[in-house]
Amino acid sequence: MNENNTAWITSCKTLEFGWQVNGNMGVPNDPANRHCADVLAWIAEGNTPDAQFTDAEIAANTQAETNATSQAYLDSTDWYITRHAETAVAVPDDVTTARAAARAAIV
């Protein structure tokens, strides 16, 4: 009973050991895996998986993650700056140092 279902596949990217499907599922290149069977059927229908992540893509994604993490740290420590402006309480040195590093990391 050939019941391979390809309708659920909306995107497919080649990985070293299989495919990344719909952005969040890693599917191994193993015909015994039911999702692999679906991907192979999807390819047989004439679809072509996107190419593997390039080094440039990986670097861009890494920088995006760094930006997000750094921005989150700055947001979480902004209150030190507000407190200093309003009450003259000093910002701890380690926070000042870490905020400088976070700003420098954002590209």
Next chain:
Amino acid sequence: MTKSATRVAADKVTFTQTEVTSAITAGDSAARAGRKNLIINGAMQVAQRNTSTTQHNGYGSDRFEANAGNLDQLAITLTQNSVTDLPQFTKSLKFTTTTAETNLDSNEYFRIMQKIESQSCQQLAYGTSSANSVTLSFWIKSSVTGTYALSLFADASAGTRIIGSTYTISSANTWEKKTLTFAGDTVRVMDNNNSEGLRLMWFMGAGSDFTSSDNTSWSAYSASKLAYGQGTNAVLTTANATWEVTGVQLETGSGTDFEHRSYGEELALCLRYFYKPAPLDFSAQGTHWSGNNGYMTFHYPVPMRAKPSYADSGSSTYKTYYNGIQRLNGGQLGDGGGTHTEIILLNSNINSPSTFVRLDGSDKFCSFDAEL
């Protein structure tokens, strides 16, 4: 000294096959010797994915897969339900129609399935003159009375086969035990590996494309035989209709009482097909690879049926402790087999030469899927 007849029997060390069979049968009113139930999670105790889903192709309990075809309006919930009105059972798989299908077209159906590995079915001796019959028993409760189709599909590389039967729900919202026996298939030899061997299918409704051909004896598979005898589709076309099952057992020969296994046994059996660890149950060894990327290797609690598919919760799925807490993104499938996997942690700022990784909170998950 002359021994009594009883003493002579007690001293006997060689028995005929007839004597052995007779002795086993005498003590077999409640349970057949050895492990007998081919069904995993028949008492619906294990539900790793969710205890409730609205997906047409989801799981309410492990190993019991819902599957829908071409339905338009139907909305459902499939839940691992708590049972209080059926002695010996505390859980069931419950289907509820939340939005009814207006009309069931010829190409529409809904079914619940369990697939069994072919290497776990070899005792059935299919494809030989000694092919064994099997008996399916289960408890069923539905708000809709009537006749329902159930079929048994045999997968084999040499050709697929099917047989079916029907059962009748006589009283609404009342637990009823059904017992169906299927002859052994003497024609097709089953494969003997980790692929699908048998598939049980309960139909809640089926259009005429799936009910037009007789399936009351083993024959070559055709979709038109899937739900032969389906007498009602009202579960799908009635809002708030329910269909509930538990105590599922498939065994060789005639039916016997349900084989209750411990929760730990059932969970271990389910883990061969799907694993979704609770957040505090997961930790793995990770290491820096290059740039901000890393590797994480993880061994499954039991060997999985095949290389599993991998999914996670994306950004900040994991965390590690190296110079403080580092948040790590979800991973990408690396190499691995049925016993372990390697997850590639791209873009995760992992900078430790060697560290351990765990899930970053109760809302994060990773899962490994090797279902049939």
